Amino acid sequence: MYPEVLPGIEPLAEYGWSPQVAERFADSDVQGTPGRIVRAGRGSSEAVTSAGPLTVRAAGHHLCTGDWVIVREPATDGDTIGTVCAVLPRTGAIRRADASGRSEEQVLAANVDTVVVTVAADTVDLGRVERLLVLAWDSGAQPVVALTKVDLTTEPVFERVVALAPGASVVEVCALDGSGLSELRDRIHGTVVFVGVSGAGKSTLVNALCGRDIQATAPVRQGDGKGRHTTTDREMFPLGDGMTLIDTPGLRGVGMWDAGAGIAAAFPDIDDLAQHCRFTDCAHESEPGCAVRSAVEHGDLDARRVESHRKLQRENQWVTARADARLRHERTREAKVLSRAIRAYYRDR
């Protein structure tokens, strides 16, 4: 029912359409045109469909950039806005705690296949790399570490980063001479997201990877200097070879959201050792029979890494507990409203 890839003709081929995606559409029994959300907005969103770009209304669906959707085309010639009929289940979703601090989850990008954790070699913050790796693993996408600006340091940063990124490849790149770029290209696929602090070299890397400047930076607003990073008219770009990039400003800051699975995946060394702790809920602090602390004492595990793991876990527990508390609070409020309504009903009869 849905088309296979037709490179060059099919606009969606540039936006990640693949036989696997076609299968996911085939599993849906909703009729309509397949499309992908390239920029999710509050009111309307921008999509690319098999027929080309289309503005769509969400029609009650919660959309985010990268979503695969089934849309109904505008009904009449006068109408230019399509309607989203269904959103396919997401794979690889980058989530974080809502920046507003309302203890809510915010999905920043959906259907992501590769997360490139971008780290500048001259200013590596190991804890931050670990945090970004947790976020990346938690999304379900494959993390890859790009160590940029290797021309700016002589320190053995590569080895240090490799040690804290089990399961992920680490690639050294230099934008000046282009070294490491093809190696990085070989390790990324599908829909790609670059995360990392401001100045890590994400834009430089993206531009070098696709051989052109794809992120026109918005002009700096007079006075407040804002607007430098509120780039572009699109948040999803074709990178060539069927790869796409999602670049939304929100992706650059990171707070965890219920990232227990991500923490376990990013710290398999500690997770494996913890299986041998005497207590299943061992916090690896002062409990007897702690295999993690024992490994540190024997020099088999870095104490810094254990501390980093503990910090991330505490933060995650805190965020999760806060969300639970809010949920409980809402339920209590709902119950109160309901009982008040019932009382009013009987009183007014």
Ligand SMILES: Nc1nc2c(ncn2[C@@H]2O[C@H](COP(=O)(O)OP(=O)(O)OP(=O)(O)O)[C@@H](O)[C@H]2O)c(=O)[nH]1
């Ligand atoms: N020496 C050197 N400088 C680099 C390299 N890669 C990037 N830079 C420089 O580092 C600075 C920051 O790079 P950007 O690509 O803008 O960093 P970014 O991560 O996109 O930053 P934001 O847009 O603020 O998130 C720029 O001045 C780049 O020219 C590199 O490999 N070597």
Ligand SMILES: [Zn+2]
């Ligand atoms: Zn322990």
